Amino acid sequence: xxxxxxxxxxxxxxxxxxxxxxxxxxxxxxxxxxxxxxxxxxxxxxxxxxxxxxxxxxxxxxxxxxxxxxxxxxxxxxxxxxxxxxxxxxxxxxxxxxxxxxxxxxxxxxxxxxxxxxxxxxxxxxxxxxxxxxxxxxxx
Numbered sequence: 001x002x003x004x005x006x007x008x009x010x011x012x013x014x015x016x017x018x019x020x021x022x023x024x025x026x027x028x029x030x031x032x033x034x035x036x037x038x039x040x041x042x043x044x045x046x047x048x049x050x051x052x053x054x055x056x057x058x059x060x061x062x063x064x065x066x067x068x069x070x071x072x073x074x075x076x077x078x079x080x081x082x083x084x085x086x087x088x089x090x091x092x093x094x095x096x097x098x099x100x101x102x103x104x105x106x107x108x109x110x111x112x113x114x115x116x117x118x119x120x121x122x123x124x125x126x127x128x129x130x131x132x133x134x135x136x137x138x139x140x
Contacts, residue, residue, distance in 0.1 A: 006034050053080065065133030070106030072097070074133065075121040089120035 006024055019035035026032050060074040076086050087094040099105050100113075111125055118125045 006036050061133045063133070064131065067103050070101050070103050071128055071131040071133070072101045072106060072117060074131065075117070075123065075128065079121055086120060090116040
């Protein structure tokens with residue numbers, strides 16, 4: 001793409017005072033970099049991805065409220081993690097983390113284990129223990 005044709009469409013990057021560096025060709029057809037505040041095609045793809053993520057977060061919240069899963073699932077989704085990532089953050093095997101996503105098991109966890117999860121999610125142990133899915137949280 002030629003530098004003069006680089007899209008500068010409104011996107012979330014602009015509202016966050018950020019730009020994206022892209023490779024372009026200059027007037028002599030040499031590769032160089034240029035900043036873009038976004039382009040419509042990428043914005044549409046990112047908006048769709050964020051909508052899907054928000055749906056997963058909402059589903060997790062409802063599942064916590066219905067006692068189907070523990071708060072670990074909700075905060076994992078809220079922080080855009082999967083079991084593997086969360087397991088590495090808390091220093092446990094994935095199968096063990098998966099057990100902790102069951103409400104019955106979650107209620108038996110010690111404060112030491114809960115602290116590992118709380119630290120990974122950037123919240124307090126009390127917030128983790130008391131999250132019932134009836135109210136929404138904001139991501140950090």
